[in-house]
Amino acid sequence: MVTHTPHPQPLRLSIRTAAINSPMTIPSHIPKELTACPDCDLLLQTAQLDHHLEGRCPRCNAVLWHSAKHTDTISFAAAISGLILFYPAVTLPILKFTMVGQHGSNSLLGGIYSMWLEQERMLAVLILLCSLVAPLMHLVLTAVVCLSIRLNHFPRHFPLWLKYKCWMQSWNMLEVYAMGIIVAYVKMMHDGEVTISGGTFCVSALLLCIILCSQYFHEEQAWQHWEKNKPT
Secondary structure (H helix, E strand, C coil): CCEECCCHHHHHHHHHHHHHHCCCCCCCCCCCCEEECCCCCCEEECCHHHHHCCEECCCCCCEEECCCCCHHHHHHHHHHHHHHHHHHHHHCCCEEEEECCEEEEECHHHHHHHHHHCCCHHHHHHHHHHHHHHHHHHHHHHHHHHHHHHHCCCCCCHHHHHHHHHHHHHHCCHHHHHHHHHHHHHHHCCCCEEEECHHHHHHHHHHHHHHHHHHHCCHHHHHHHHHHHCCC
């Protein structure tokens, strides 16, 4: 059960006052029975048994924690599948087109190289980072973090892996490139013959794996595993 804390403000004031009066800054320790809403910052009083169910904020209905089981297994499987699909997704032709007797095809990596040759280097670097580097690092770090949780082995660099994983997730914009593929297909289909190649299916499957990694990976549960098993 999630209940509203009667007087959360005095707790914040007491923490701030103690930090000011102390000769050296000491990090405050908020009790584990208190949970702050990530959307409206409402301070809630919870019990340890509440985390076996899905918790929502009574004020804004935001999800506080998830009750799904085996989420690390789904995220790990999606990350491994995405890593397998990554190379064919960026190298195989996405669209093949025929216009006025001329044939051509393009791939994700080939499109970046073409922009670089056409002196659109800033745009090429931006697409390289957001469509290749960020998705690859997101998948790698998700696989490493989930593998550490499954093996119950937490190296000292686990918090950095988790932070960089969440940071790379925010820079992952492969879906923007996928929307560009759809727009190009719609515009070119009236001017010539356009066929969908194997790279399109690989990019679609890769995008699905990235979505599963984002939806089924719960950062709070990963931090809880770290707190219970971190090396001394």
